Amino acid sequence: xxxxxxxxxxxxxxxxxxxxxxxxxxxxxxxxxxxxxxxxxxxxxxxxxxxxxxxxxxxxxxxxxxxxxxxxxxxxxxxxxxxxxxxxxxxxxxxxxxxxxxxxxxxxxxxxxxxxxxxxxxxxxxxxxxxxxxxxxxxxxxxxxxxxxxxxxxxxxxxxxxxxxxxxxxxxxxxxxxxxxxxxxxxxxxxxxxxxxxxxxxxxxxxxxxxxxxxxxxxxxxxxxxxxxxxxxxxxxxxxxxxxxxxxxxxxxxxxxxxxxxxxxxxxxxxxxxxxxxxxxxxxxxxxxxxxxxxxxxxxxxxxxxxxxxxxxxxxxxxxxxxxxxxxxxxxxxxxxxxxxxxxxxxxxxx
Amino acid sequence: xxxxxxxxxxxxxxxxxxxxxxxxxxxxxxxxxxxxxxxxxxxxxxxxxxxxxxxxxxxxxxxxxxxxxxxxxxxxxxxxxxxxxxxxxxxxxxxxxxxxxxxxxxxxxxxxxxxxxxxxxxxxxxxxxxxxxxxxxxxxxxxxxxxxxxxxxxxxxxxxxxxxxxxxxxxxxxxxxxxxxxxxxxxxxxxxxxxxxxxxxxxxxxxxxxxxxxxxxxxxxxxxxxxxxxxxxxxxxxxxxxxxxxxxxxxxxxxxxxxxxxxxxxxxxxxxxxxxxxxxxxxxxxxxxxxxxxxxxxxxxxxxxxxxxxxxxxxxxxxxxxxxxxxxxxxxxxxxxxxxxxxxxxxxxxx
Numbered sequence: 001x002x003x004x005x006x007x008x009x010x011x012x013x014x015x016x017x018x019x020x021x022x023x024x025x026x027x028x029x030x031x032x033x034x035x036x037x038x039x040x041x042x043x044x045x046x047x048x049x050x051x052x053x054x055x056x057x058x059x060x061x062x063x064x065x066x067x068x069x070x071x072x073x074x075x076x077x078x079x080x081x082x083x084x085x086x087x088x089x090x091x092x093x094x095x096x097x098x099x100x101x102x103x104x105x106x107x108x109x110x111x112x113x114x115x116x117x118x119x120x121x122x123x124x125x126x127x128x129x130x131x132x133x134x135x136x137x138x139x140x141x142x143x144x145x146x147x148x149x150x151x152x153x154x155x156x157x158x159x160x161x162x163x164x165x166x167x168x169x170x171x172x173x174x175x176x177x178x179x180x181x182x183x184x185x186x187x188x189x190x191x192x193x194x195x196x197x198x199x200x201x202x203x204x205x206x207x208x209x210x211x212x213x214x215x216x217x218x219x220x221x222x223x224x225x226x227x228x229x230x231x232x233x234x235x236x237x238x239x240x241x242x243x244x245x246x247x248x249x250x251x252x253x254x255x256x257x258x259x260x261x262x263x264x265x266x267x268x269x270x271x272x273x274x275x276x277x278x279x280x281x282x283x284x285x286x287x288x289x290x291x292x293x294x295x296x297x298x299x300x301x302x303x304x305x306x307x308x309x310x311x312x313x314x315x316x317x318x319x320x321x322x323x324x325x326x327x328x329x330x331x332x333x334x335x336x337x338x339x340x341x342x343x344x345x346x347x348x349x350x351x
Numbered sequence: 352x353x354x355x356x357x358x359x360x361x362x363x364x365x366x367x368x369x370x371x372x373x374x375x376x377x378x379x380x381x382x383x384x385x386x387x388x389x390x391x392x393x394x395x396x397x398x399x400x401x402x403x404x405x406x407x408x409x410x411x412x413x414x415x416x417x418x419x420x421x422x423x424x425x426x427x428x429x430x431x432x433x434x435x436x437x438x439x440x441x442x443x444x445x446x447x448x449x450x451x452x453x454x455x456x457x458x459x460x461x462x463x464x465x466x467x468x469x470x471x472x473x474x475x476x477x478x479x480x481x482x483x484x485x486x487x488x489x490x491x492x493x494x495x496x497x498x499x500x501x502x503x504x505x506x507x508x509x510x511x512x513x514x515x516x517x518x519x520x521x522x523x524x525x526x527x528x529x530x531x532x533x534x535x536x537x538x539x540x541x542x543x544x545x546x547x548x549x550x551x552x553x554x555x556x557x558x559x560x561x562x563x564x565x566x567x568x569x570x571x572x573x574x575x576x577x578x579x580x581x582x583x584x585x586x587x588x589x590x591x592x593x594x595x596x597x598x599x600x601x602x603x604x605x606x607x608x609x610x611x612x613x614x615x616x617x618x619x620x621x622x623x624x625x626x627x628x629x630x631x632x633x634x635x636x637x638x639x640x641x642x643x644x645x646x647x648x649x650x651x652x653x654x655x656x657x658x659x660x661x662x663x664x665x666x667x668x669x670x671x672x673x674x675x676x677x678x679x680x681x682x683x684x685x686x687x688x689x690x691x692x693x694x695x696x697x698x699x700x701x702x
Contacts, residue, residue, distance in 0.1 A: 236587060
């Protein structure tokens with residue numbers, strides 16, 4: 001019996017994608033070779049990379065001056081690469097601290113320029129998204145984390161600023177329509193809403209590059225990868241292939257607009273039960289609730305094990321909250337079917 | 352019909368490994384979840400990582416002061432990371448230039464310290480391994496590329512030096528027994544002799560770390576990954592899993608000693624035909640011939656297409672030489688069965 005995977009990441013992928021990926025690992029499209037052994041310069045993989053890039057451009061309606069890169073090193077490498085590529089030693093950048101990942105981005109950027117934290121929700125365990133703070137306009141960029149996977153908060157509206165926004169979208173890329181032109185760089189580790197672990201999507205406004213005189217190692221310079229179409233060195237072939245399959249699935253299922261609608265329905269189903277059922281309570285400010293990572297706890301801490309056991313028996317896996325938050329976290333990314341959410345809600349109703 | 356894959360990398364993997372990897376991408380060990388969707392913190396993947404690290408230690412007989420890391424970013428990222436971590440601005444390091452990859456390593460290291468190129472085989476298109484040069488002892492390390500994948504040369508003996516050797520072993524790791532204690536750092540992109548593209552093995556003598564005062568981004572500091580067992584951030588789960596399977600296969604097939612013997616037999620079969628058959632000639636100095644990447648050409652350049660066509664019809668794939676060298680290149684890594692080499696030799700004999 002199939003298990004519903006509510007893990008925060010690596011996370012659920014469409015069943016058809018995992019099936020196709022598994023078959024390609026044995027024999028790719030009947031060519032007698034596995035996708036794991038073919039050259040990244042082979043026509044087969046070049047076609048995969050081209051389609052992956054095209055799908056990002058199409059799904060997110062990218063303006064012409066944006067480049068699409070598939071890198072490795074995770075979003076954790078983007079924490080320093082964004083600053084290393086955009087920020088001169090004396091340049092200013094502004095950050096908003098909405099949790100674990102924002103903090104890491106801030107820490108890494110500080111080595112490269114004048115970093116100011118404009119607002120933080122650390123005073124309330126990152127259970128909300130800060131609002132109403134002043135945003136100066138003299139920075140190279142404003143950095144935000146669009147969705148806090150750990151606490152379960154999400155920007156409903158992005159901050160209004162004339163600076164380009166640099167955004168870690170690891171856990172909600174492709175989950176809702178966005179206006180890319182507001183962003184200077186969008187980066188996302190694949191392993192939440194795009195594919196398996198092992199590649200990182202970077203969308204960059206190329207007009208922002210080449211403005212600083214820092215010497216950057218070749219592999220850390222976005223321009224290297226733009227020039228070589230993410231093939232300067234051997235790219236992570238299989239993770240990119242599976243990401244491409246996932247985006248193809250996304251397109252075949254109505255694209256991002258359809259996904260956004262479905263995600264809102266799934267989240268409503270779950271949050272409605274949290275709000276209705278006195279056995280549970282939510283952990284974040286209602287207006288900032290994440291549609292991707294739904295965090296909650298049992299009203300009585302003693303009921304934690306009871307619910308965990310019941311959910312596990314109902315084949316709902318990966319719902320333990322992050323160790324820094326506790327409680328429960330149900331991650332309901334694009335690939336989670338509404339049946340999975342319903343299965344979890346049914347367990348909740350039985351409490 | 353199965354195609355024999357002579358690609359230089361990404362490259363052939365054991366058939367049983369690709370089969371098992373494909374099945375795990377659909378359902379991992381019958382748990383109802385794919386290896387692509389499980390958390391890197393799950394007991395299942397923690398066991399994979401532990402086994403991968405143990406296998407490296409066992410197969411290479413690692414001394415206690417060596418750490419095993421599975422990173423991402425390819426060997427291309429190690430070109431700068433080795434220097435960034437080991438070399439202070441005023442420290443010396445020595446390099447030997449045996450080809451494309453050495454040159455890139457030299458270029459990246461120059462940004463971090465005083466780099467001297469001790470010897471080079473560029474005068475003869477990298478068709479040999481330099482010997483008989485003096486090696487100073489005042490450097491932090493000597494950097495070499497153990498096997499030149501492009502030209503098809505390989506160190507039979509490593510240089511005698513009291514300095515730790517930093518070695519790019521991307522294309523011959525696990526192909527022969529080595530004395531790890533001579534090396535300060537060994538690094539290898541997985542996609543030639545260890546697994547699919549997407550992870551990089553780094554073996555580091557931890558006593559060499561922490562000796563410089565350069566500020567290093569967290570993700571680029573080897574100590575970060577040592578401390579967290581390669582789990583500081585989400586590692587490339589699937590590439591590490593497949594690498595582990597390949598190492599398990601290697602162990603089950605007699606370990607490195609058995610592999611070395613088999614590799615010598617396979618290479619002899621192919622080089623003997625190159626030397627015997629006037630239709631072909633080798634491209635490298637006989638004493639420096641690579642046992643991994645066998646480069647040759649048709650004596651008459653006009654016969655290039657004839658042989659390529661015949662090899663393709665015999666299901667021998669990926670034998671075109673690197674664009675910078677021309678001719679042919681048959682990569683016969685650990686996973687290439689002797690039957691594959693025999694199939695290629697049979698085509699050669701028919702010329």
